[in-house]
Each structure stands twice: as structure tokens, then as C-alpha cells.
Amino acid sequence: MRKSVVSILAMGLILVPFLLVGTVSAKTLKIGSLSPLTGPYASDGTDIKNGVLTAISVFEEQGGIPGYDKIELYAQDTSCDPRQAVAAANKLVNLEVAGAIGAYCSSSTIPASDVLDEEEVIMITPASTHQDVTERGLPYMFRMCGRDDAQAPAAARFIKEALGAKTIFIVDDKTTYSQGLADGVKKAAKELGIKVLGHEHVNQGDKDFSAVLTRAKQENPDVFYMSVQGFSPAAMMTLQAKRLGMDSQIVTQDAVFQPRFMEVAKEASQGVFLTYGYTDPTTPEYKAFEERYVPKYGKIAAYATYAYDAAYTLLTAIKAAGSTDPAKIKAEMMKMDYQGVAKRIKFMENGDTGSNYIAFKVVDDKFVPYWSPEKGLLK
Amino acid sequence: MRLDPSSAASFYPPKFKKLRIMEYFIQQFVNGLTLGGMYALIALGYTMVYGVIQLINFAHGEFFAAGGYVGAITLGYLSGLGYMQTHPVLCLSAAFVFAMAYCAYLAVGVEKIAYKPLRRESRLAALLSALGMSIFLSNGMMLTQGVYDKIYPGEMFQGRFDFGTVAISYLQIMIIVLTALLLVGLNILVFKTKIGMAMRATAQDKTMSALVAIGSNKIISLTFAIGAGLAAAAGIMYGLYYGSVRYDMGFIPGIKAFAAAVLGGIGNITGAMIGGLIIGMVEVFGAGYFSSEYKDVFAFIILIGVLYFKPTGIMGENIDDTRV
Numbered sequence A: 001m002r003k004s005v006v007s008i009l010a011m012g013l014i015l016v017p018f019l020l021v022g023t024v025s026a027k028t029l030k031i032g033s034l035s036p037l038t039g040p041y042a043s044d045g046t047d048i049k050n051g052v053l054t055a056i057s058v059f060e061e062q063g064g065i066p067g068y069d070k071i072e073l074y075a076q077d078t079s080c081d082p083r084q085a086v087a088a089a090n091k092l093v094n095l096e097v098a099g100a101i102g103a104y105c106s107s108s109t110i111p112a113s114d115v116l117d118e119e120e121v122i123m124i125t126p127a128s129t130h131q132d133v134t135e136r137g138l139p140y141m142f143r144m145c146g147r148d149d150a151q152a153p154a155a156a157r158f159i160k161e162a163l164g165a166k167t168i169f170i171v172d173d174k175t176t177y178s179q180g181l182a183d184g185v186k187k188a189a190k191e192l193g194i195k196v197l198g199h200e201h202v203n204q205g206d207k208d209f210s211a212v213l214t215r216a217k218q219e220n221p222d223v224f225y226m227s228v229q230g231f232s233p234a235a236m237m238t239l240q241a242k243r244l245g246m247d248s249q250i251v252t253q254d255a256v257f258q259p260r261f262m263e264v265a266k267e268a269s270q271g272v273f274l275t276y277g278y279t280d281p282t283t284p285e286y287k288a289f290e291e292r293y294v295p296k297y298g299k300i301a302a303y304a305t306y307a308y309d310a311a312y313t314l315l316t317a318i319k320a321a322g323s324t325d326p327a328k329i330k331a332e333m334m335k336m337d338y339q340g341v342a343k344r345i346k347f348m349e350n351g352d353t354g355s356n357y358i359a360f361k362v363v364d365d366k367f368v369p370y371w372s373p374e375k376g377l378l379k
Numbered sequence B: 001m002r003l004d005p006s007s008a009a010s011f012y013p014p015k016f017k018k019l020r021i022m023e024y025f026i027q028q029f030v031n032g033l034t035l036g037g038m039y040a041l042i043a044l045g046y047t048m049v050y051g052v053i054q055l056i057n058f059a060h061g062e063f064f065a066a067g068g069y070v071g072a073i074t075l076g077y078l079s080g081l082g083y084m085q086t087h088p089v090l091c092l093s094a095a096f097v098f099a100m101a102y103c104a105y106l107a108v109g110v111e112k113i114a115y116k117p118l119r120r121e122s123r124l125a126a127l128l129s130a131l132g133m134s135i136f137l138s139n140g141m142m143l144t145q146g147v148y149d150k151i152y153p154g155e156m157f158q159g160r161f162d163f164g165t166v167a168i169s170y171l172q173i174m175i176i177v178l179t180a181l182l183l184v185g186l187n188i189l190v191f192k193t194k195i196g197m198a199m200r201a202t203a204q205d206k207t208m209s210a211l212v213a214i215g216s217n218k219i220i221s222l223t224f225a226i227g228a229g230l231a232a233a234a235g236i237m238y239g240l241y242y243g244s245v246r247y248d249m250g251f252i253p254g255i256k257a258f259a260a261a262v263l264g265g266i267g268n269i270t271g272a273m274i275g276g277l278i279i280g281m282v283e284v285f286g287a288g289y290f291s292s293e294y295k296d297v298f299a300f301i302i303l304i305g306v307l308y309f310k311p312t313g314i315m316g317e318n319i320d321d322t323r324v
Helices: A002-025 A042-061 A082-094 A106-118 A148-162 A176-191 A210-219 A231-243 A260-269 A284-297 A304-321 A326-335 B021-053 B060-081 B088-118 B123-145 B170-192 B194-204 B206-211 B216-242 B251-264 B269-290 B292-309
Strands: A028-035 A070-077 A099-102 A122-125 A141-143 A167-172 A195-201 A223-227 A249-252 A273-277 A357-363 A366-372 B160-163 B166-169
Touching: A028 A042, A028 A082, A028 A106, A028 A304, A042 A070, A042 A099, A042 A231, A042 A284, A042 A304, A070 A082, A082 A106, A099 A106, A099 A304, A106 A122, A106 A176, A122 A304, A122 A326, A148 A176, A148 A223, A148 A249, A148 A273, A148 A357, A148 A366, A167 A176, A167 A210, A176 A195, A176 A223, A195 A210, A195 B292, A210 A231, A210 B021, A210 B269, A210 B292, A223 A231, A231 A249, A231 A260, A231 B216, A260 A357, A273 A366, A284 A304, A304 A326, B021 B060, B021 B166, B021 B170, B021 B194, B021 B216, B021 B251, B021 B269, B060 B088, B060 B123, B060 B216, B060 B251, B088 B123, B088 B216, B160 B170, B166 B170, B170 B194, B170 B216, B170 B269, B194 B206, B194 B216, B206 B216, B251 B269, B251 B292, B269 B292
Parallel strands: A028 A070, A028 A099, A099 A122, A122 A141, A167 A195, A167 A223, A223 A249, A249 A273
Antiparallel strands: A273 A357, A357 A366, B160 B166
């Protein structure tokens, strides 16, 4: 018995030098990402991960961060499930990441940020648009995309001014994001004098919407507003709406900004409008991103650009701060003012970077800018 | 498109009349029939397997998903070759044949690996094995086919007929007709043929039927194969109707179909068909007349209500020789 204990200890001792070597020679900067990599929103979550990976490879090519040999991404799967998001956040805390990019669903971001913020880990969400994300006074919560309390009024104005609609029927799928946005559009539409003919809820994961769509068709609204968490339910709803012969104009929102929407809904997707943050595709930053991203991961979708900007911002701030101390990183981030891929990045006091929603129209397999609150119809 | 913002901001063509009450009802009825038909096809597999070996085959929803995938792959391949555009009906038939055959084969394999060795053990062991098989198959599909929705080829089937304001799509007609044909075919098989008689005999008493030279292993395999084949057919319909398939798509319809089987009286074929239609109808009418948010609640309230007054389900669990 004693012999075996001794031999185990001896074997352990043999490993010690390796452990030392391991920690001394390869110093790795760990950053985390939180997004749904399985389940209905897997494509959107993978876009976020790919955006972050692109930022890391660009950053490493530009010389990396002094004192670190490599930057490693720990991509966690949230499945858009609040419980799994909290578990993933705890895992990132244990891994001692320098910062985290994510999550995708607002209903994941909010509980995950409570965990990360308590442990003083910087979190930048590329995609969660619910206003509460940055309204809870968390010092280390940042946001790259816009907010729903800007998106909803912009959508309502678009429906009123550009489409001239008098009536609207709203459907949401009861997530923090989709229901919040639907309520916002309902309120803003009422204020603009648009009559709300109905507001129905469906369940997350539903595939059959024929009953609720028949109901919407009976109400015969000018605009059918579809507030759902991802492109997949949106595509199914659009497909079924067209099949039922509903000829109301479909308007939807940022979560549907995914070329796969057109692949699934095919012809039914044509002419659908949606609101999404404006990105200037002619900037050199965007073109550089496109050249790197497209050959490796395919079409630029949903929140890949925002994820890239979020990761690039985080890495730049770590480099400038020369440490992974969250307070120092935050100080560097607040100083930033530069043109990113998706937008101009300048953080406000609460961690937001501002909203710039415009309306896009689906034409063939592209989202074409159609209307902006400032300029009206875009030619 | 109805709205043309560039011409005039507030121009609208005169509105067509609202769907009348009757037409609204008919539209929802067709919607319910489509959904209920698919549930019924899946429910049959649960009920037949239960009838023969008293096992709730939780992996059954996965046969449905696998059928959807095989159909998608077949149609995708054929449309790549260009046959889909020239012979759509032929291609679709091929997809059905492949998917049903594949899933029948898969189900027989699953039975041999996961259930047969446990046939003499407690029922709980087989049930757990079924749960494990479900997780295994679902994850297997995820690993081989990816986590994304697989887009279903079949744009050519997307048209519809308009009867006044009632719109019935080609797919709805196809699903309803095909489901009816499959159900009639199954009834003939079970109640009018020698194989059906052997199945019913095995369901009633395995030892006794073995004594009159009915190979119970063969019959059990056959039951699994037929159930999975029907589920595979439902999987293709589902994929075509909703435009895509995903590895985890078997779960929720599986639960609903299981509820349908219980509602109709588990082990009873006619009961499963009726149960499926009821669940589909209740779901659609619940959403259409009350609230789409609570449509599943309505379906399960009906289930609880029926079981409270009639614990063996609508058609009863063991009606002598009609049980399979």
C-alpha cells in the first residue's frame, strides 16, 4: 500500500516540470463567447463565433498582444436557454477569460451578464437588442448592436410613413426579445394612429402557424408584423402565410437578417421588409472583413459583423491597457472612437454604442436598404 | 405586393370581405386535418409497438425525423440531377419509398439491438433503453447532418387552390389524401390479411400464437418496421409542409403523437388515428378561436379530461381481437 502511494507521488513529481514549462512558455490569452451553437438558432450563434474567430486571426496577424503567444477562443453554447447561458457564463468565469462576447438571445444575455459582471468579466453583446441589457447599471456590460426601444419606433414609423399602413396585426414568439419588441411596435404604432387589429403569441419551437395565420388573414391587416427570435420560425411563418393566401405586407426585424431566411422561405420571402442596423458596405473596414470572412464561412449574416467588432474592440482595449484588469480594459474601451466593420464605435456611459435602424427589403437573395428615418426612401 | 409606397403613400385597393364565419371554420378545419393526419401517422407506431410488446418506444419520434432527412436527401439528389423539375411526382414517390424503407430497416435494427435483449427483463429496463436510443439517434442525426435546419427541396409543390377566401394548398391535399390512403392500407393489412391476423394473435398472447407456429420475433420486427415506415412518411410530409427538417424535430410531434395514442386508447389502431386527428384539431381550433399561446394546453386538457373519465382512452385499451 505504502509503496504504491510513494510511486504515485513519484510519478506526480515527474509531471511537475512539464506543468511549469507549460505555464511559462505558452502564455495564452483566453477570451470567451456565448451563443447558441445547437438548436433553432444555431446558425445565428455560429455566425457570432465565426465573427469572433475572424477578429482573433486578424488581431494575431497584426502582431497580437505583447506578453501573449496566442489568443484562444472558448466558444460556449447557450442554446438560447437562460439556464444553459448561466452555466456557460460560470464556465467562462472558471476558465478566467479576459472577456466574453455574447450572448445572442436577450433572454440569455441578461442572466449570463449577472454572473459575469459579478466576477468582473467584461461582456460585449453583439446581438441582444432588448433595452434592459444595458439598463441595469452593470459596469462591465457593453453592447455593439442597437436597442429595441429605438428599433420599435423606427419600425412603426416605417410602417406608417413608407408603407402608409392603417392597420397592423402582430405576432411574437414570447421570448424576452421578441415579445419586448412586439410590445414596443404595438405602442409606437398606436401613437402613430395605426390600428392594432390583434396581438397574438406563439410558442418558441412551434412549426405550425396555420391557425394563427388564418386568424390574421381574417382580420386582413395592411401590415403583418412578425416578431420572432430567429430566421427559422420567420421563414416558416412567411412560407405558411403565403400558402394561406395572406396578402398583408410582412414586416419583421433584426433577428431575421440572415440569408438563410430566403433559402428556406424561397419565393415567399420576396418583398418582406425588416429593420436592421445600418452598415455601410463601402467602407474599407467592411470590405476587408468581407474578403476574410466570406471565403472561409460563407455569406455575411445577422450578427457576424457586430461580433467581429465586439471582439476586435475587446482585444484592442486589452492591448492598450497592457493588462487583463477589467477596470483598465473598461477605461480603454470608453476612450475608443473608431470606424468598425458594422458601425462607428463609441461607447456611451451605459455601455451602448447607439442605434441606427433602417428598413431593408428582401430582393432575390439580398437584403437591400430601402428606407431610413432620416432620408426616407433610399434609391 | 399590395403596398406600393413609391406611387402613393396611402393607396390601398378595396379590401376583400372578411372571411365569413363558415369559411373561417372550413379553413381551420383543413389546417387541423393536415396536422392531425401527421400526428395520426406517428401515433400508429407508438400504439402498434405497445400493442405487441407493451413498450412505449420513445425512439419513435426519431424515426419520424430520420424519414424527413432521408426524404430531403433523396429529393435533393434527384433535383440535383434535374429529375425533380421534369418528374416531380415520380421523385416524390421515390423519396417516400426510400425513406419508409430506410426507417423500417432502422427500426428493425433498433429493436434487435436495444429492445430484444431486454424482452425478459422488467419493462422499466426496456423503457430506459428506448429513451437512450432516442437520445442516441437524435445526436447521431445532429453529428451527421449538422445542427442547422436542412432546407427541403420541393418548391414545385407550393401552389394552392382558392375556394372563395378559403385557401387549400397542394401540400395539404397531398398530406390528407396520402394519410387517408396509408390508414386504409394499414387497416386492410391488419384486419384482412394473414399477416395482420398473425400480428393480432401475437398481440393477444405470444406463447399461444407461438404454439400455432407464428414466429413472434418476425411479427415484432414487422410491427416495428410498419410503424417506423408510417412515421417516415409523416416526416417527409412534415418537411415539405414546413419547408425544412432538423435533427431534433422528432421530439415535440413525438410527444403529441404519444398523447394522441394514449387519448385514443394505447394499443388500439383506430384509437390512434382518432386520437391524432383530435389532437391536431383541438390544437388548431384552440389557436384559431381562443389563443395560439395556449394551443398545447387545450390539447392536453382534452387528454386529461378523457383519461379522467375513461382511463383506457376513447376506444379503450384492449378490445379483444382488434388490438395490435
